[in-house]
Amino acid sequence: MLELRPLGLALAIAAALAMPAAALAAPPANDAFSAAEELSGRVTTAEGLTKDATKETGEPNHAGEAGGASIWYRWTAPADGRTIVSTCGSSFDTLLAIYTGDAVDSLTHQASNNDACGVQSEAAFDAVEGVTYLIAVDGDEAATGAVALALRLAPANDDFADAEVIAGDEGAVDGTNVGSSPETDEPGYLEHSVWYRWTAPSSGPVNFETCGSDFETFVVAYTGSEIGALEYVGYADDACLYSSRISFSATAGVTYSIVVDGYGTGDFELSWNRNPQPPYVLDYPYILGTAREGETLTATDGEWSGTPPFTLSYAWDRCDEDYVCKPIEGATSKTYLLTSADIGQYIRARVQAANAAGTYMAYTDTTPPVRSRGPQSTALPVVGGTAVVGDTLTTSDGLWTGPTPIRFEYQWQACDAVGTACVDLTGERQSFIELRTVHVGKRLRAVVTATNIDGSRSVASGASPVVVAPKVVKQVRCVVPNVRGKSLKHAKGRIRRAHCKTGRVTRAYSRSVARGRVIAQKPKAGARMKQGAPIKLVVSKGRRR
Numbered sequence: 001m002l003e004l005r006p007l008g009l010a011l012a013i014a015a016a017l018a019m020p021a022a023a024l025a026a027p028p029a030n031d032a033f034s035a036a037e038e039l040s041g042r043v044t045t046a047e048g049l050t051k052d053a054t055k056e057t058g059e060p061n062h063a064g065e066a067g068g069a070s071i072w073y074r075w076t077a078p079a080d081g082r083t084i085v086s087t088c089g090s091s092f093d094t095l096l097a098i099y100t101g102d103a104v105d106s107l108t109h110q111a112s113n114n115d116a117c118g119v120q121s122e123a124a125f126d127a128v129e130g131v132t133y134l135i136a137v138d139g140d141e142a143a144t145g146a147v148a149l150a151l152r153l154a155p156a157n158d159d160f161a162d163a164e165v166i167a168g169d170e171g172a173v174d175g176t177n178v179g180s181s182p183e184t185d186e187p188g189y190l191e192h193s194v195w196y197r198w199t200a201p202s203s204g205p206v207n208f209e210t211c212g213s214d215f216e217t218f219v220v221a222y223t224g225s226e227i228g229a230l231e232y233v234g235y236a237d238d239a240c241l242y243s244s245r246i247s248f249s250a251t252a253g254v255t256y257s258i259v260v261d262g263y264g265t266g267d268f269e270l271s272w273n274r275n276p277q278p279p280y281v282l283d284y285p286y287i288l289g290t291a292r293e294g295e296t297l298t299a300t301d302g303e304w305s306g307t308p309p310f311t312l313s314y315a316w317d318r319c320d321e322d323y324v325c326k327p328i329e330g331a332t333s334k335t336y337l338l339t340s341a342d343i344g345q346y347i348r349a350r351v352q353a354a355n356a357a358g359t360y361m362a363y364t365d366t367t368p369p370v371r372s373r374g375p376q377s378t379a380l381p382v383v384g385g386t387a388v389v390g391d392t393l394t395t396s397d398g399l400w401t402g403p404t405p406i407r408f409e410y411q412w413q414a415c416d417a418v419g420t421a422c423v424d425l426t427g428e429r430q431s432f433i434e435l436r437t438v439h440v441g442k443r444l445r446a447v448v449t450a451t452n453i454d455g456s457r458s459v460a461s462g463a464s465p466v467v468v469a470p471k472v473v474k475q476v477r478c479v480v481p482n483v484r485g486k487s488l489k490h491a492k493g494r495i496r497r498a499h500c501k502t503g504r505v506t507r508a509y510s511r512s513v514a515r516g517r518v519i520a521q522k523p524k525a526g527a528r529m530k531q532g533a534p535i536k537l538v539v540s541k542g543r544r545r
Contacts, residue, residue: 025052028071032056033104036072036134039151042179043265046073048147050092050139058105059136062097063114063121068142070095073135075151077127081179083153085111086122087137092145095138096121100131107134114140127153152179155194159183160227163195163257169202172271175260185228190220192265196258198272200250205307208258208272209236209245215266216242220259230257236305239280243268247277247306278358279306285351291367292454297336299349302362310353319346319366342370374457375402375450381461383446387435389469391525392484394432395446395461402452409449414442419463431512432485439467470526478533482525483518488539491518495535503534507541515542 030037031053039046053069061067077083087094097112110133116122119140127133137147157164158180166173177192186193200206210217221233233256236246250256260270285302289295299314316331318341325348328336336347346366353360379399385392397408412428415421422445425433433444443463449456478500483491492502513519520538523529 027052027054030071030073033059033072033134036074039073039075039135040078042078042153042176044075044151046147046149048137048149050137050144050147053144055138056104058103060097060099060107060109062095062136062138063112065095065114065138065140066142067095067138067140069144070136070138071147073137073149074132075135076132077129077153079127079129079153081127081153081156082124082158083127083133083151084122084124085135085149085151086117086120087147087149088117088120088122089148089150090120090137090146091148092143093119093140094121094143094147095136095140096123097136097138098123098125099134099136101134152181154179154181157194157196160186160195160257163197166196166198166258166270166272167201170271170273172269174267174269176265176267177260177262178265178267180265183227187220187230190259190261193259193261196260196270197255198258199255200252202274203250203252204274205247205276206250206272206274207245207247207277207307208270209240209243210260210268210270211240211243211245213243213262213266213268215262215264215268217244217260217262217268219244219246219270220261221246221248222257222259223254224257225255234305235282235303237282239282239305245277245280245305247308249308276307276355276357277305279304279310279353279355279360281305281353281360281362284362285349285364287347287349287364287367291338291347291369292371293338293340293343293373294455295338297338297347297349297367299334299336299351299364302351302353304353304360306353306360307355307357310355313352313354315350315352317348317350318342319348321346321369323366338370340372343372343376344369346370371454372402372457374455375400375406375452377450377457377459380459381446381448383444383461383464385432385464386526387444387465387467388526389435389437389440389467391482392432392434393444393464395448397431397450398448398459398461400450402450402454404452407451409451411447411449413445413447413460414439415445415463417441417443417466419443419445422460422463430485434482434485435467437469440469442467477531478529480521480523480525480527480529480533480535483521483535483537484525485513486518487516488518488537491521491537499531500529500535501532503536505537505539507539509542509544510540511544513540513543515540 098110099107101107111123111125113121113123218237222230224230234248236244239245283303289297316328316336317325319325348366349364381398412425413422445463449458481494481498522536
């Protein structure tokens with residue numbers, strides 16, 4: 001281990017302190033013109049620092065300013081075209097200049113800028129393929145900081161006005177959208193577009209395609225002479241794997257603008273011909289409407305490429321939960337009315353396009369499971385009670401499935417002795433009915449209507465036994481009357497006339513019986529008791545919410 005004696009250490013420190021600050025600084029690696037950092041490609045970026053950078057003897061003033069802390073980049077143009085260089089996004093007030101030449105003191109100025117984007121810079125020039133360009137980044141008044149350099153060589157046909165002219169009934173051209181950018185008034189979905197212009201030599205089908213491109217492309221066709229007033233003709237995406245083919249019927253003498261764009265950038269070959277093309281779906285059809293019994297579904301046509309005109313036909317399928325689908329017999333129109341047979345099934349539509357060159361079938365997604373028009377009955381309501389005048393019949397709601405809540409309504413009917421010919425009983429719309437003399441010889445049943453968000457559905461209970469008059473029982477001093485459904489006042493009167501007396505009265509909420517009505521009694525109606533026997537009553541406090 002080397003040991004410095006006190007005198008040696010002091011001399012070393014003194015020597016270090018005596019060195020100028022510049023001797024201790026480390027300039028950037030691309031500080032000198034001869035050490036310029038290499039850039040390549042149509043689109044490229046670079047980062048750098050100008051701290052401790054210097055200005056060389058004979059170096060020009062960049063953008064007309066003295067500067068004093070420059071760094072250098074070198075780029076050889078891979079093709080002819082408009083080239084944009086910027087320092088927008090750098091951390092300081094930059095100066096930017098582009099040159100050609102082999103020595104720092106004998107450069108030819110190409111472009112320069114100061115303060116194009118805030119205090120940062122941007123400059124454009126027309127590059128020539130194979131020529132090497134030197135790019136200097138300096139700081140105004142020798143300012144330094146972090147450099148964000150971006151370079152973009154735009155394709156020659158980047159702008160609508162510079163569209164590449166193509167001609168004839170067939171042909172192919174190589175192209176690229178690397179370095180392209182959208183222009184003012186260009187359709188908003190175009191981001192990396194390049195333009196071609198073709199005038200139809202005759203009327204008839206024409207196809208433009210980028211099949212085999214090295215990135216995912218799409219092709220759009222327009223007519224019109226101004227970028228802000230284009231008329232849409234057609235669009236194609238993924239007609240040949242991830243590349244595109246657009247087909248339309250051209251009119252002789254009309255000029256069409258063909259755009260190649262993509263989900264990214266890359267190189268492609270654009271070819272064209274006048275061959276008829278079979279249909280190919282661009283945007284799949286889908287179903288409009290609600291998947292509910294009684295509703296009408298409508299299939300959209302979708303969007304198609306290929307040579308028009310197209311003839312469209314439709315068919316509908318029912319699918320189970322395993323996506324096993326079967327055609328619906330007779331369902332061959334653009335619309336389909338859902339029936340009870342569709343409940344619980346998934347519905348899809350098939351749209352077939354046909355032209356002179358062939359056919360193609362496109363499927364929609366399936367609907368959700370088809371719901372019923374209203375609740376579905378899984379068990380019929382049941383009538384309970386004794387079919388004797390003076391007694392009360394009641395009905396259950398039955399069992400139902402479907403979205404809740406489910407609301408119930410009732411209608412009692414009188415049927416013939418067989419129980420088939422039935423008519424509504426006016427005003428009998430509770431879940432119970434008191435039997436009267438007019439009902440003798442009839443069978444009674446209840447029609448229960450269930451309603452939910454999907455609609456209403458009604459079912460009928462089975463009919464009761466034939467209603468009969470009560471038997472006269474002699475020597476019974478108290479025959480308990482049926483007072484269920486009666487007001488308390490009416491009930492007490494009936495109990496008194498039956499030679500019984502009203503016992504304890506309690507109150508409780510009821511699901512369906514109105515406030516003040518008797519909902520239960522003990523003993524039950526028809527019981528034979530001693531004269532003055534007490535009858536306990538339960539009176540409704542109102543319907544339970």
